[in-house]
Amino acid sequence: MNFLSIFVLIPILMLVAMYFARKRSQINIIAALGGTALLIMSGILTWMYFGERAAGNEDIMLFRADMLWYEAFNIHYSVGVDGVSVAMLLLTSVIVFTGVFASWRIDPLPREFFLWFWLLSAGVYGFFITIDLFSMFMFYEIALIPMYLLIGIWGTGKKEYSAMKLTLMLMGGSALLLVSILGIYYFAGGDTMNLLEIAQRNIPVEAQRYLFPLAFMGFGVLGALFPFHTWSPDGHASAPTAVSMLHAGVLMKLGGYGAFRVAMYLMPEAAHEQAWIFLILTGISVIYGAFSAVVQTDLKYINAYSSVSHCGLVLFAILMMNETAMTGAVMQMLSHGLMTALFFALIGMIYGRTHTRLITEMGGLMKIMPFLGVSYVIAGMASLGLPGLSGFVAEMTIFVGAFQETDTFHRVLTIVAASSIVITAVYILRVVGKILYGKIQDPHHAELNDATWWERVSVVTLIIAVVALGSVPFWISDMIQNSLMPVVNKLMAAI
Amino acid sequence: MNYSAFLQLHDELSLLAVIVIILIYDIFASEKGARYIQPLSIVLLTVHTVLNAFPRADFEVAGGMYQYYPMLTYIKTILNAGTIILFLQADKWLRDDSVIIRRGEFYFLTLCTLLGLYLMMSAGHFLLFFIGIETASIPMATLVAFNKYNHKSAEAGAKFILSTVFASGISLYGISMIYGAAGTLYFDDLALLITNSPIYIMAMVFFAIGLFFKISLVPFHLWTPDVYEGAPTGITGYLSVVSKGSAVFVLFTIFTKVFANLTAEWQPILYGLIVISITLANIFAIRQKNIKRFMAYSSISQAGYLLLGVISASATGMSSLVYYILVYLFSNLAIFGVISVIEHRTGKVNINDYNGLYQTNPRLSAVMMFALFSLAGIPPFAGFFSKFFIFAAATEQGYYVLVFIALINTVISLYYYLLIVKAMFLNKSDQPVERITTDLPARISLVLCLIMIVFAGLLSSIYQQISALSFI
Amino acid sequence: MEYTLFILILPLLSFVVLGLMDTKWKPRVAGTIGTLVLGTVAALSYYTAWEYFSSANINGVYQKITAFEVVWLKFNDILHINLGILLDPISVMMLVVISTVSLMVHIYSLGYMKGEKGFERYYAFLSLFTFSMLGLVVATNIFQMYIFWELVGVSSYLLIGFYYTKPEAVAASKKAFIVTRFADLGFLIGILILSFYTKTFDFGILTSGDANVFASISGATFMGASVLSWAMALIFIGGAGKSAMFPLHIWLPDAMEGPTPVSALIHAATMVVAGVYMVARLFPVYYVYTPEVLHGIAYVGAFTSLFAATIAVVQTDIKRVLAFSTISQIGFMMVALGVSGLGGQEGTGYMASMFHLFTHAMFKALLFLGAGSIIHAVHSNEMNQMGGLRKYMPVTHWTFLIACLAIAGIPPFSGFFSKDEILAATMHFSPVLGMTMSFIAGLTAFYMFRLYYNIFWGKEHKVQHGRTPHESPFAMLFPLILLATVTVFAGLIPFGEFVSSDGAPYHIHLDPVIATVSVLIAVTGIVLATILYRKENAMPAKMASAFSGLHKAASNRFYIDEVYMFVTKKIIFKRISTPIAWFDRHVIDATMNGMASVTQWTSARTRFLQSGKVQHYAFAILLGALIITALAIFI
């Protein structure tokens, strides 16, 4: 058994364990153990990865393992990681770990909640470790469907509507994706599903012209690409805390990751041809999401639109197709994952206390719950790109990278996208000012408690991650950058 | 003529033996002994299934009128398994006062239907085909009308027999045209004789109506919802998988074998049928209130997906088709199993009645949900794999747009499958279905289905086996 | 000189420790730790300055020393952000200024903020600010500067909003952050353009005068101006935002909502001059490659200066007067830079700007701390609540007077020397501009003394909150005295020996004509103020009614805030964001929902297709058969 498969095995073990767990304490302990194990494993993986690279291993993917699965379609269970996947695995582990703690008191049906939670995690981990198109797609879909029940059962507000909308839109995206994957498979010769092997072939440009937009849009739906982002506000607003965290934190990253690993890597020619269309769309996402967030009054909506904006930046950077911008894209995925998870965790905790998410009904919370308040400010600062926190590093890398494209079109778009940082500041500060500062709006709020220990574990872990990424970015950016070279080289060769 | 050649018809002969034993037992068994007929039928059928589960070498009997190739063993085993599951699920229902005295007939008639399907699939000649399809249809009508005192059941039976005979009339007329034009009805000879001329095209279309009807493709599907709603639930399940699955398989073999020269003609026909079947059925399914009627539309849309395997007309198509039938069979039967358990205990068949089912019956709703996910093609359930393979088979032949349309439709289908999931898990109800203790046979059947739903996809060996024997 | 690293690390550590400990420690402990750390930093800075100025002068030019540098983030093989410490005359000078003022503020706050809720937090934020500001001035490259630029912005935000339960403070902090953020966008884009063409962020390379660095940018033009001009102008916008140049100045007066020591540190002495510092940093680029931008800077500075001085004349909130005075004085610095040449006497403006930055930091900090002392005593910011305080607060009174004289430009106080150099340089550049600046200098003297008289003279308003005004505690007086001492003597520093546009020391020589004229103007201003405000009389009111339009406009700060409010609330909020949000819900989302609705609708409307009549079913079968046949045969 390969080392990487552990990342799928642990969630599956958790599934089994959850099935037998009865009491809430057992459920929590098992879940916490699982989360910790994953966190430690991804730490070890990172360390091993650096070890291998330092030892001079130049393979594109490390820790490869390959098992024939369906011979007829050349489907393998094939795993391997490069720096990008390692980064994503780390991110996932952090968010799964904190998600467990954020849902410490989930109600009702804690056992079922964690069953789905772990199934979702298994899907996400699987997606990041596999390099076989089929397995990738399979894990992708595994990750999507638990969302329906997680939101539908444990959510709030118009949860049924939101859950259905989210599921259907994402499934619609995966429908586009599947056509594309099948097309890639057959046009690449129909004898391998392995990403790396397909990358060696050349898919005919005529085919790419159809397959690329399908794949990109397919992943783009999950990456909240305008105009396919509308599941995001409703979905996030209705989802329970841990699900919002996982979804915004990791699942939306599947979109960006897939877009560059499948769409850009395998179909560079079409990527060059059609980048402009998607650049415009992502440019719109960035600005549009930010402007929409400015006038929202529901905390989760604000954050959801902010996610649209930030995730738009991910796809935007990927489409710039140079080393720096793509590094920035991955950094932005990490950064956005962490800080959005932090946001959603905090919003969930605040909501759990105040029972409202409307910023008009809150005020002065900083006095009542200083821990949550300070954490919220930190999250906000990360989101608006304060140096030393993760957002800055990612956004700057993206902008510097995007600016390497010299024509006016790219320049203008870059400047437009960069202006989102101002709007981000507007809505973040608006929220902070309204809910944390000022006078206490509702006298009932004055009696509320600050964070409990499990909430603190969750929040502090995320803050540490945000700060770590933001203040010592070099190790992770190097790791990502080196791993992006094959993709970038392929894209360069395609011009 | 060497009559000993008929001894090679292991499948049919052993099934016939089962039928005869059951018939005789049913006639001669004492009042007391009659209750053993239920376990007896199940055991006999299981033995029959196991004995015939191993592929043999190709052979022909009666100058090619009966043809055998190993894939048939698989498809027949799949159908056998479906029938066993049906028997397990119907066990409790057959102990009802209204039907208990006729329970022997139930087994007899069902197995006759199965025999008819066997013959239909093994046919190498239109006569045997026709005999087979009618042997399957006629007892099926009686089964649909099995609930003698139930008005709906009778109406469904009438609708079924009238429309099925109408369809076979047209089909028969088509066969007569083929005969008139070619002078032979042997598949092997016809494959060489059939050319691209209007008479053959017309004959082919007329002939195919009978199968389209059985597969219930739009617009030949109109009987389906009514019959599914009216028939006893077990029979509905049987109709939706066994009968439909074998019909699709036959459609595949006949279209690719007999009408191979007309491939360019029938592929566009199927193309259109797939698109309207999937789309229309999906649109119709959305508004259903009765779960059996709902499953009827679901099965129509699934038929459209099945045809993706036919239209690809390749070895991949065949293997993915058989695999799809397998997965579809188990998924659908799991759903019908749950429906029949609940219907039998409470008489509730509306989707609204499933509100809050998870509160009272977590296991039943879990099985139901997994099966629905499997039908919708959600991993890691087998339905995902079967859908992927059948799409792969179609794209291999370049049907990208078709697959795209089908995939968009899976989104709609996911919507209505999720409606059931929503009812069971999300909705609250004042009067939920009470706690049900499932009887042992039904439980076994559900577990079997569940095992297949979960593992038929993850373990590749099943597909590998099928794939190894596909041909075109 | 690696030890300079501790100048940065210590405040950061202090911030982290104080921030994490928050209320777990007694306030006194937190204050003491913060102050001690700052004391150490200040000592280190002085030592650095001493060592630098005594050792770095090689061949008559002060060298740029990179004391420390690491690659922090690698963008690609060419571009990477380094973090490091660059020592050159102006950065060392800034080290001294920042650590001095910061130390003073730390000490002062021990008294001023005593008993405030959030005392620990306050010190944590102060440490954070000090760290950021120090990091900004020692930046080795423009991106490091940007990083710390943002950090000072956020510290400023946190400190302005220190009284977070006060809505005005929250609004002010938000405004400050967003306005400067907007300016920073310009800075960022400027950096992007500049770095793309020059392939470097490094100040050393950018200002080395190597023409190859700008080779690839020289030909490029965009909308009529060269791309480099655009870049440098955009970078200046960043500076203008931080340094509150018109029209980005609106945040600074509001920022006075923060605690007064914070205003002294951030919004008077250090952060607001970051823009000046940045222009000085990039001065060779501005001067050599984009002189037109540099001249633009001069005019923007002059206009801002005049504009702010006009407003300062009519403000009644003492901190606002000081705020506008700060804007006006920064305008002086900008003008000086804008008119400067490079090297020797040509570079007088540059030197003067830095000199003024230095002296201004001292006396403005002193003014703010004095104002803080007054507010501490009176519990109000409004002039009409004060008057006759000289009796009760002698130390404050005398130190305040010294500062006022310094800013008015009366010799031998420090402000005279620096301002005089600025006027000389401006005169040299353009007499019209020079005369304008002289007029502003007179205006400065006028409004400062208006302030002075209103506070310390005139009718007494003794009873405030039931207490008699009293002198502040020693912790607050000590910084006042110390800064006053510096203010008195700083002008005697031969500044040109240390700081000059090309690094080579040169001798300042005072132009007697200009000096005399400027002193005369200042005295005129003071005399006018004395007449008008020393004793309560009707003349100010008469003047106000005589120029009622101007007075009203100036009191309302020429309605610039209203324009901003209009743009943000009415245009961005109402006309952009709300429609976009509406569009999202009602068009995009509705389209997605619409697809579902159409499906549902179709579903509902197609019921007739399934009639329940078996004959219809048969008919459909027949029709289907015939249509398919027809299509198959004829198509």
Add this chain to the structure above:
Amino acid sequence: MGSLFANFSSGIVPLEAYIFVSLVMFFAGIYGFLSRKNLLMVLISIELILNSADINFAAFNRYLYPEHFEGFFFTLFTIAISACETAVAIAIVINIYRNLNNVEVDSLQELQEPELQDTKEQ
């Protein structure tokens, strides 16, 4: 048509005549199936359809391919099958009569699409 009459006049019944009869029967059957209101009439119409095919088989066999007997056998089997069908159908019709007391086609209306109530949002 000309040859048709020519053949008639020569005393040999031509193949076309059988096909013609068969077609007439086929469509008469279909017409009957679609228009009759009585279930028994509908059943009889079905018999017409099946028999029309039988005539085809017999005629084709006799005229075109007399060397084999495929068509004849097919006819024989079809007759048997249609007899079974009719038997079962009659049984069901009787059952319906028991339940409804009539054998009108239009009374088979219980099973049909449900009336629609409100349509929910998505």
